[in-house]
Amino acid sequence: MRRLGELEAEIMDRLWRWRRPATVREIVDDINRTRHVAYTTVMTVANILHTKGWLLREHKDGRAWLYEAVRTREEYSAALMEDALEASEDPLVALTHFVGKMAPAEVAALRKALREAGKRADG
Known part of the structure; x- marks a missing residue:
């Protein structure tokens, strides 16, 4: 298994700590409390984590996805x-x-x- 990249690890860390599904907006807002990251960057990396099998995703109200960690x-x-x-x-x-x-x-x-x-x- 390849070690998670920096932003991948930041996304996973939040989902592991929160122990609940979250939107990209929630993740971006939390990361932006300590450093700036673009919404589209987090959205792309979350999609990559989904493709790799690390995240489940399902539609929330509207167009946003809810992401949830597959593994602990x-x-x-x-x-x-x-x-x-x-x-x-x-x-x-x-x-x-x-x-x-x-x-x-x-x-x-x-x-x-x-x-x-x-x-x-x-x-």
Whole structure:
């Protein structure tokens, strides 16, 4: 999976945070609170995200589209981690380095995730 581009990530971030469908106008207005971006630029990138399968869209009242995230932020993060491991010639060494840099709370969360994965595999 290719990492999201800057504007793609900004659009997805808003939809993930808001946890609801939104129009391009809502997204543009929110982005424009910190930097200027054209409505047509966001509309084009939202359409690209829809074409890539990241966003669902449906008609709202009138001509505007409502966009909604298909995958969660966590699913996106997991796919990036999977790609990073696959890019390594030795995934075990890469994973060992990654885990070695984790905070204790993250290691505990990893242990819990492994236990849950083990239960699913056994069940």
